[in-house]
Amino acid sequence: QQQVRQSPQSLTVWEGETAILNCSYENSAFDYFPWYQQFPGEGPALLISILSVSNKKEDGRFTIFFNKREKKLSLHIADSQPGDSATYFCAASETGGNNKLTFGQGTVLSVIP
Amino acid sequence: DPKIIQKPKYLVAVTGSEKILICEQYLGHNAMYWYRQSAKKPLEFMFSYSYQKLMDNQTASSRFQPQSSKKNHLDLQITALKPDDSATYFCASSQAGTLNTGQLYFGEGSKLTVL
Numbered sequence: 001q002q003q004v005r006q007s008p009q010s011l012t013v014w015e016g017e018t019a020i021l022n023c024s025y026e027n028s029a030f031d032y033f034p035w036y037q038q039f040p041g042e043g044p045a046l047l048i049s050i051l052s053v054s055n056k057k058e059d060g061r062f063t064i065f066f067n068k069r070e071k072k073l074s075l076h077i078a079d080s081q082p083g084d085s086a087t088y089f090c091a092a093s094e095t096g097g098n099n100k101l102t103f104g105q106g107t108v109l110s111v112i113p
Numbered sequence: 114d115p116k117i118i119q120k121p122k123y124l125v126a127v128t129g130s131e132k133i134l135i136c137e138q139y140l141g142h143n144a145m146y147w148y149r150q151s152a153k154k155p156l157e158f159m160f161s162y163s164y165q166k167l168m169d170n171q172t173a174s175s176r177f178q179p180q181s182s183k184k185n186h187l188d189l190q191i192t193a194l195k196p197d198d199s200a201t202y203f204c205a206s207s208q209a210g211t212l213n214t215g216q217l218y219f220g221e222g223s224k225l226t227v228l
Contacts, residue, residue, distance in 0.1 A: 042221055042222075043203050043205075043219030043221050044156070044219050046216055046217065098144075099146065099161060100161060100171070101156075102158070103156040105155045106155070
């Protein structure tokens with residue numbers, strides 16, 4: 001049973017467009033949602049995160065929109081750059097859960113110049 | 114310079130053998146973790162340690178044994194290797210505390226192939 005689902009599996013956008021990556025979860029106890037970015041041959045790196053008490057979090061070109069009622073969230077990457085081409089993982093955890101993250105399967109983003 | 118060092122980066126083992134994956138972190142963190150990334154599967158939590166003590170174990174098999182000889186070390190011993198153990202194993206660390214921030218720092222991984 002996959003508790004965190006991501007869509008699409010892969011996404012291609014043109015440079016300058018907004019990429020939208022989707023994520024949904026099943027466990028109502030999850031209240032912390034980090035997004036990680038991973039380049040080939042590297043480990044995942046924290047990009048941006050949100051707590052369930054918020055419905056939006058912005059950090060530069062990256063924005064998380066969160067809908068607690070529907071158990072859905074999305075990562076918007078504005079003005080996409082070729083350097084944003086990577087795999088993006090949505091993750092979820094319970095605060096106080098010893099950082100036991102449940103990851104989605106990832107979205108591979110390709111940004112075409 | 115990488116702050117979390119994992120060794121080796123790549124390794125090949127035969128079925129039934131034993132391997133140890135090394136992890137050292139130089140971030141001053143007191144919590145360390147192992148995650149596994151198999152082909153076509155999401156990253157999976159395996160273990161968490163805080164102040165060198167096991168906090169959580171989500172690995173069903175006793176063939177996987179973490180070993181913490183120092184505060185900034187968390188090695189992973191895998192015995193009786195099986196082809197299904199083939200994966201990239203990521204070590205991670207964070208500041209331990211009562212509030213879970215999810216801010217994990219990951220190493221570059223050790224890619225294990227079991228033939």
